[in-house]
Amino acid sequence: MSLAALAETIARRKGADPDKSWTARLLASPEMAAEKFGEEAVEAIIEAVKGDRDRLVSEAADVIYHLLVMCAVNDITLADIERELERRSAQSGLAEKAARDQKSRG
Numbered sequence: 001m002s003l004a005a006l007a008e009t010i011a012r013r014k015g016a017d018p019d020k021s022w023t024a025r026l027l028a029s030p031e032m033a034a035e036k037f038g039e040e041a042v043e044a045i046i047e048a049v050k051g052d053r054d055r056l057v058s059e060a061a062d063v064i065y066h067l068l069v070m071c072a073v074n075d076i077t078l079a080d081i082e083r084e085l086e087r088r089s090a091q092s093g094l095a096e097k098a099a100r101d102q103k104s105r106g
């Protein structure tokens with residue numbers, strides 16, 4: 001499933017019955033959505049450190065799904081995130097960090 005299709009499924013779950021949809025349950029509770037994202041991120045870190053490829057693929061999918069749900073709770077769409085990534089693509093990560101460090105030094 002593409003990220004765009006997943007984001008659409010998540011958006012369609014707004015207002016759905018929380019007893020019938022895990023997504024709807026998370027969308028109804030900003031705290032739970034954020035907490036679940038944090039839990040899944042930690043689980044992915046553990047698998048990355050252990051070097052278990054299959055488990056990391058599974059946990060990475062959990063992380064991406066829960067990130068999109070947490071963003072949807074805050075009315076942030078995949079298109080919003082893609083726009084931000086596009087803005088960053090004009091510059092390398094190291095150049096961006098150097099510019100940020102220089103700005104904070106004044």
Ligand SMILES: N=c1c2ncn([C@@H]3O[C@H](COP(=O)(O)OP(=O)(O)OP(=O)(O)O)[C@@H](O)[C@H]3O)c2ncn1[C@@H]1O[C@H](COP(=O)(O)O)[C@@H](O)[C@H]1O
Pocket residue numbers: 006009010013020021022023024039061062065
């Ligand atoms: N991609 C996902 C997805 N990934 C994970 N999850 C759910 O996230 C929940 C995580 O709960 P837990 O933390 O208890 O699970 P866990 O981390 O595996 O468990 P432990 O590690 O604690 O043992 C589980 O119920 C998973 O089923 C997901 N639920 C839904 N989706 C997608 O969203 C669609 C709509 O789902 P519903 O809204 O439920 O209809 C689905 O068809 C999928 O495409």
